Amino acid sequence: MEIYKIDSKNIFAVSEFMADIKPEWWDVEGANEQLRSGIGWYCGSSEYKPNGWILCKAYDCYKTAEIECLGYDNGGTFEIGKELQALVEKSEDWAREQGFVIMRFTIGTRGLSCHDRELKQPWEELRELHAIDREEYNWFLSMGYVPSGVLPNIYGEKYHGILLVKTL
Known part of the structure; x- marks a missing residue:
């Protein structure tokens, strides 16, 4: 699989891919609008056949880059995981080149120990946080990300977000 930068020539192919793989989150227009608001890359067998993508945002005043969204097609199912490692590493390289010192990603709590319940104090939740059925959470930890907030x-009643950060 090759990695391509999302640009005006291929953005529509990536937008269609996002809408096809996760239609409850994106339609083509919404995906296109979101992709135009950041910087991203995708992987695929050719420039117009995406199989996965990553979109980042820059927060210059905080010297921080954020993974806004990412995903890949695992046999017709939207997933996040180690198959995206090359794209995550590409985004981290870009962030370093821009002079950023932190990369962050917010992961939903589905499949984590604090999902679907009232929260304790944040420090208690972070201390006790673990994956019950969330392989991609452990994958982010293995890549050097740590839960920090x-x-x-943020995603609905008792559906929280965990802020993962990595020092670049």
């Missing part, structure tokens, strides 16, 4: 109810 809890965002209560």
Whole structure:
């Protein structure tokens, strides 16, 4: 698989891919709009056949880059995981080149120990946090990301976000 930078020539192919693989999150127009708001890359067998993507945002004043969204097609199913490692590494290289010192990603709590319940104090949640059925959480940890914050109810009632950060 090759890695390509998302640009005006291929953005529509990536937008269509996102809408096809996760239609409950994106339609083609919404995906296109989101992709235009950041910097991203995708992998695929050719420039117009994406199989996975990553989109990042830059926060210059904080010297921080954020993984806004990412995913790949695992036999017709949207997933996040080690198959995206080359794209995550590409985004981290870009962030370093821009002078950023932190990369961050917010992961939803589905499959984590604090999902679908009221939260304790943030420090308690972070201390006790573990994956019950969330392989990609452990994958991010193996790549050097650490949980550093809890965002209560950001995806819905008792569906929290965990802020993962990595020093670049």
